[in-house]
Amino acid sequence: GAVVSQHPSRVICKSGTSVKIECRSLDFQATTMFWYRQFPKKSLMLMATSNEGSKATYEQGVEKDKFLINHASLTLSTLTVTSAHPEDSSFYICSVRGLETQYFGPGTRLLVL
Amino acid sequence: GDSVTQMEGPVTLSEEAFLTINCTYTATGYPSLFWYVQYPGEGLQLLLKATKADDKGSNKGFEATYRKETTSFHLEKGSVQVSDSAVYFCALMGAQKLVFGQGTRLTINP
Secondary structure, X not given: OOOEEEEOOEEEEOOOOOEEEEEEEOOOOOOEEEEEXXXXXXXXEEEEEEEOOOOOEEOOOOOOXXXXXXXXXXXXXXXXXXXXXXXXXXXXXXXXXXXXXXXEOOOEEEXXX | OOEXXXXXXXXXXXXXXXXXXXXXXXXXXXXXXXXXXXXXXXXEEEEEEEOOOXXXXXXXXXXXXXXXXXXXXXXXXXXXXXXXXXXXXXXXXXXXXXEEOOOEEEEEEO
């Protein structure tokens, strides 16, 4: 399966700042990537689907101006949490669509103080 | 729409016990089915999959059989280990993306 990395693995920031999370597909050209958010002891919530070279498709209830997604190449997608607030603290996981399933990154834990 | 329902957790077992985590689904057509595992602080790893009815997916001693008649994909393992402690997600491939169950937290005590 595809190998997916995320950076950083953990980030702490002050309220009001912006944080960028990178997702890289290391051995697979990913035309489609997904961004999920996971609350403690909960399942994954799909935030958006990003397609290389086009605008991301956001799920209902997800603020596209707050969670900026860029998928500029077949190996890199970024999620920027703008003007972060404590309620944005969460575990963010990216995923790459493969031939038969999706492959997931290790996740990024964001803590907003 | 497509949906996946897993048994409520958490599940706590002793080492070497038999494990079953139930999973049923609702979908149009015959989707591919998956079990993913999430270890503490990590992302999801594909554990096993089945792409058509009566297929059996297996990996690391875990098994699950695609049952079309009961729309189920129950996860089983004959003898669990402490290292199997994790959260397990059942999923189906819907319209170009995965649909997850709510996850089942498994704890194995030595």
